[in-house]
Amino acid sequence: xxxxxxxxxxxxxxxxxxxxxxxxxxxxxxxxxxxxxxxxxxxxxxxxxxxxxxxxxxxxxxxxxxxxxxxxxxxxxxxxxxxxxxxxxxxxxxxxxxxxxxxxxxxxxxxxxxxxxxxxxxxxxxxxxxxxxxxxxxxxxxxxxxxxxxxxxxxxxxxxxxxxxxxxxxxxxxxxxxxxxxxxxxxxxxxxxxxxxxxxxxxxxxxxxxxxxxxxxxxxxxxxxxxxxxxxxxxxxxxxxxxxxxxxxxxxxxxxxxxxxxxxxxxxxxxxxxxxxxxxxxxxxxxxxxxxxxxxxxxxxxxxxxxxxxxxxxxxxxxxxxxxxxxxxxxxxxxxxxxxxxxxxxxxxxxxxxxxxxxxxxxxxxxxxxxxxxxxxxxxxxxxxxxxxxxxxxxxxxxxxxxxxxxxxxxxxxxxxxxxxxxxxxxxxxxxxxxxxxxxxxxxxxxxxxxxxxxxxxxxxxxxxxxxxxxxxxxxxxxxxxxxxx
Amino acid sequence: xxxxxxxxxxxxxxxxxxxxxxxxxxxxxxxxxxxxxxxxxxxxxxxxxxxxxxxxxxxxxxxxxxxxxxxxxxxxxxxxxxxxxxxxxxxxxxx
Numbered sequence: 076x077x078x079x080x081x082x083x084x085x086x087x088x089x090x091x092x093x094x095x096x097x098x099x100x101x102x103x104x105x106x107x108x109x110x111x112x113x114x115x116x117x118x119x120x121x122x123x124x125x126x127x128x129x130x131x132x133x134x135x136x137x138x139x140x141x142x143x144x145x146x147x148x149x150x151x152x153x154x155x156x157x158x159x160x161x162x163x164x165x166x167x168x169x170x171x172x173x174x175x176x177x178x179x180x181x182x183x184x185x186x187x188x189x190x191x192x193x194x195x196x197x198x199x200x201x202x203x204x205x206x207x208x209x210x211x212x213x214x215x216x217x218x219x220x221x222x223x224x225x226x227x228x229x230x231x232x233x234x235x236x237x238x239x240x241x242x243x244x245x246x247x248x249x250x251x252x253x254x255x256x257x258x259x260x261x262x263x264x265x266x267x268x269x270x271x272x273x274x275x276x277x278x279x280x281x282x283x284x285x286x287x288x289x290x291x292x293x294x295x296x297x298x299x300x301x302x303x304x305x306x307x308x309x310x311x312x313x314x315x316x317x318x319x320x321x322x323x324x325x326x327x328x329x330x331x332x333x334x335x336x337x338x339x340x341x342x343x344x345x346x347x348x349x350x351x352x353x354x355x356x357x358x359x360x361x362x363x364x365x366x367x368x369x370x371x372x373x374x375x376x377x378x379x380x381x382x383x384x385x386x387x388x389x390x391x392x393x394x395x396x397x398x399x400x401x402x403x404x405x406x407x408x409x410x411x412x413x414x415x416x417x418x419x420x421x422x423x424x425x426x427x428x429x430x431x432x433x434x435x436x437x438x439x440x441x442x443x444x445x446x447x448x449x450x451x452x453x454x455x456x457x458x459x460x461x462x463x464x465x466x467x468x469x470x471x472x473x474x475x476x477x478x479x480x481x482x483x484x485x486x487x488x489x490x491x492x493x494x495x496x497x498x499x500x501x502x503x504x505x506x507x508x509x510x511x512x513x514x515x516x517x518x519x520x521x522x523x524x525x526x527x528x529x530x531x532x533x534x535x536x537x538x539x540x541x542x543x544x545x546x547x548x549x550x551x552x553x554x555x556x557x558x559x560x561x
Numbered sequence: 562x563x564x565x566x567x568x569x570x571x572x573x574x575x576x577x578x579x580x581x582x583x584x585x586x587x588x589x590x591x592x593x594x595x596x597x598x599x600x601x602x603x604x605x606x607x608x609x610x611x612x613x614x615x616x617x618x619x620x621x622x623x624x625x626x627x628x629x630x631x632x633x634x635x636x637x638x639x640x641x642x643x644x645x646x647x648x649x650x651x652x653x654x655x656x
Contacts, residue, residue, distance in 0.1 A: 176636040269616045283614060312622050313615060381602040384595060392576060399577070401649050406642035413652050414577070422579040430578055431588065434569070435595060437576040448599070453612030455602050460613060493594050509616020534617060 080108055080239045081557065084148055084296035087242060091137065091147045098137070098147030102130035102191050105149045109193065109240045112561070115216045117225075117235040119154050120161040121194035129191045136189055144299055146189030151241040153232050154195040155202050156182050156287070157276045161195045165202070165278045166210040169398050169405045169424025179276025180308045181245060181287050188303035193241050196231030200426045201395065202247055202280045204228050205255055205498035208489055209428040217260055218558040219524055223482035226256025229290065233260040236290040238561045243300055244290045249281050250383050251477075251502025253288045254514040258477035258527025261516040263544070263554060264290050265297045267537050269509035270315035273308035281390035282313070284383075284506050293554055294515065294544035298322040301537070317535060325542030331365035333543065336470030338373045341501050347480045349520030354476045357517035357528045357547070361474070364546055369470045373462045378455050379503035380496055385439050385452035386507070392436025395429060431492065460508040463533070472543050473531040475501055477514040481524035501529060511537040515544050516553040525556075563593050 079087075079096060090096045106123050126149075133147035157163040157175035164170040178186065186192070199209040207215045207230025215230040217223040218238040225234040229246035233256035236244050246253045248266035257264020265288050272287035279285060289304070291297045301322040308314045337358065342351065358368060400406035400420030407419035425433070439448035466473060479500060488495040505512040511534070514527035528547075532540035548554050569589050573580050580588060634647055643650040 173640055176633055176639070270619065283616070309622075309624065313619055315617065315619070375605075378602055378605065381599040385599060385602070400642060401651055402638075403640035404642075410652065413654050416652055417577045418579045421577055425578070430580075431591065431595075433576045433578060434572050434588065434592065437572045438564075438568070438592075441572065441575065447603070450612050451602060451607060453614060454607035454610040455605055457610055457613035458605070458607070460616065491594075492591050493598050496595075496598075507616070 079104055082242065083292040084145070084242055084299050087148050088144045088299070092142065098130040098133040098191055099127060101147065101149055102126050102193070105193055105241055112238055112240060115218060115234050115238055116213050117197055117215050117231040117238070117240060118151070119164065119166065119195050119197050119212055119231070122161060125160045126191060126193055129186070133189045133191055141189070143189050145185070145303055148190055148243070149193050149241055150185060150190045151193040151196050151232070151235055151244045152182055153198050153229055153244065153246050155198060155247050155278050156245060157278065158182055158192070158195065161192070163195070163278070165200065166198050166212055167200045167424065167426065167429070168211040169421070171405065173403060175276070177276065180273035180310060181304055182276065184304050184306070185300070196235055196244060198231055199228035199428070201278065201391070201429050202228040202249055202252055203391070203428045203432055205251065205495055206483070206488065207231070208485065209426060211426055214485060217482050218561055219261060220482070220522060222484055223524060224259065224485060226259035226482065228252040229256045229264070232290045233257055233262060233264065236260070236262045236292065237558060239557070242292065243296060246288055246290050247277060248286050248288055248506065249284045249387060250506045251499035253290065254477050254502045254512060254527065254529060255498060257290055257514040259482035259525065261525030261553070261556060261558070262290055263293055263297060263513065263515050264288065265294070265513040265537070265541070266511060267301065267305055268315070268511045268534050270313055271305045271317065271537070273311045273314055275308055275310040279394040281387040282394065283390060284387060293548050294513070294541045295323070295326055295548075298326060298538070298541045320538060322538045322541055325538045326545045328542050329365060330361065330543065330546050333366040333472065334369050334470040335361055335366045336369050336371035336466050336473040338371050338376065338466065338473060338475055340373050340376045341475035345479045345500065346476060347520070350476050350478065350480060350526050353518030353520060353526035354528055358474060360547065360550060364550060371466045371469055371473065373459075373466060373504060375455065375459045375462050376504040379459060379507055380500060382452045382455045382459065382507060383499070383503045384435065384496060385448050386456060388432040388436035389440050389449050390436070391429070392433045392440065395425070395433055398424065456507050459504055463508040463510055467533040471532070472540060475529045477501060477527035477529040481520040481522070481526060505531050510534055511540055513540060513544060515547060516556070518553060564589060564596065
């Protein structure tokens with residue numbers, strides 16, 4: 076039974092189809108592993124009775140002749156997606172115990188496909204952070220090294236998939252929150268094109284950047300789940316009206332003649348040698364597989380962090396204004412009047428990072444600073460996005476490191492917000508441009524901690540990107556490596 | 562440009578966030594570090610560049626103004642801190 080926990084979505088789908096295992100057996104196995112590895116603190120809410128009822132329903136659907144590729148496969152959801160049957164908190168005290176009256180579209184799509192939900196995953200509060208140290212419900216440990224952070228903001232998702240507590244987990248990426256934790260935990264983390272996944276029911280952080288995606292064991296698994304997860308949603312006002320497609324269609328395409336752009340700005344002074352070595356080895360592997368490396372430049376990419384820390388907090392300060400202690404969420408016990416009630420409720424409910432970002436955002440949107448900061452940042456954002464369009468005229472895929480270093484230790488960056496923000500140096504430019512991008516494991520660096528390779532493609536080209544990643548994963552076994560003790 | 566403690570107090574009030582005097586000093590130092598990092602952006606010539614609000618240039622879609630959801634008043638209010646007779650309760654705002 077224990078090998079089953081190491082099987083991915085594609086393999087589990089085959090085993091379920093052949094009736095070699097049932098959805099109920101899989102759910103029980105994963106629930107037992109979640110219980111066994113509670114010290115990782117990856118899960119915030121687990122309700123076995125709901126999970127087992129969903130698994131039983133999936134088995135019954137199969138019994139009636141249904142054959143969906145995801146029918147009966149377990150999944151866990153980042154606690155940014157609202158769910159009817161599990162509390163939805165965004166890892167914040169301000170939403171402690173909140174029970175949503177509806178399911179997020181992403182959750183609903185995957186449930187319709189027969190996926191069985193294992194519960195809700197820890198993350199940085201309102202998805203703000205790069206180490207999961209901003210959760211109101213405690214740190215998540217990295218399964219590779221319990222003294223290292225699992226990355227953030229999707230740290231519960233990354234740790235759960237790396238520790239085989241779930242074969243797949245949803246995650247969200249605003250500036251790197253899928254790719255950075257995936258790199259830190261040696262798994263495959265994929266952010267599709269902005270607007271492909273619905274934002275309906277995703278607790279909002281920065282609406283022009285927020286993108287749902289997946290943590291999986293492989294690119295193939297991701298393609299299979301994307302097939303059911305992505306698509307136009309009239310309930311999301313920025314949802315792309317792109318036709319449904321089969322994301323597995325490029326998986327078996329050879330890489331001969333593929334042009335891989337290597338941006339020199341992503342290999343600068345800040346890149347640690349251990350990460351650089353693993354990434355260069357991966358690029359050499361792609362050449363062996365028939366791809367051609369092309370030197371490219373993204374000259375404005377270094378402005379990504381300053382632009383991001385204007386745009387994202389501005390949008391966050393607006394989105395988080397809804398938490399006022401009136402309709403839902405925490406309300407302070409003592410206050411003088413309505414304004415004081417809102418102030419005290421928000422001050423008690425929000426942790427330090429959301430407060431910091433609300434203040435930055437309020438400032439850059441305030442009278443006298445709006446043009447100098449917010450408009451300026453939106454203009455530079457376009458320059459960064461234009462760089463990508465010029466680059467994609469010269470290459471099909473862009474490859475780079477995901478992070479400057481392997482996973483860092485707890486507390487190393489918590490007192491210096493700017494140092495923490497720079498953890499997203501290589502992921503933020505792709506977020507601002509809205510392009511699909513992913514992290515795939517490509518080796519190990521200092522202290523035996525995993526290294527990720529970032530692949531980026533042009534808008535709506537995620538099927539091609541997943542195909543490139545899949546060919547690499549057919550030729551290498553980094554994605555099959557397992558942390559000790561799991 | 563550096564922020565002052567008065568700036569922090571002003572924006573905290575606008576954002577309806579309360580900060581103690583000690584926290585305000587620490588927050589001021591952190592915010593100034595963050596704004597110093599943003600200065601790099603100010604040197605870029607952006608004359609004539611259209612601000613980018615949506616990565617794929619999408620427009621805000623509107624839907625027909627039609628009832629699409631069933632009445633879920635009770636369920637939608639179940640998370641309210643204080644409610645009565647289908648209304649959210651707040652401190653008195655009119656004397």
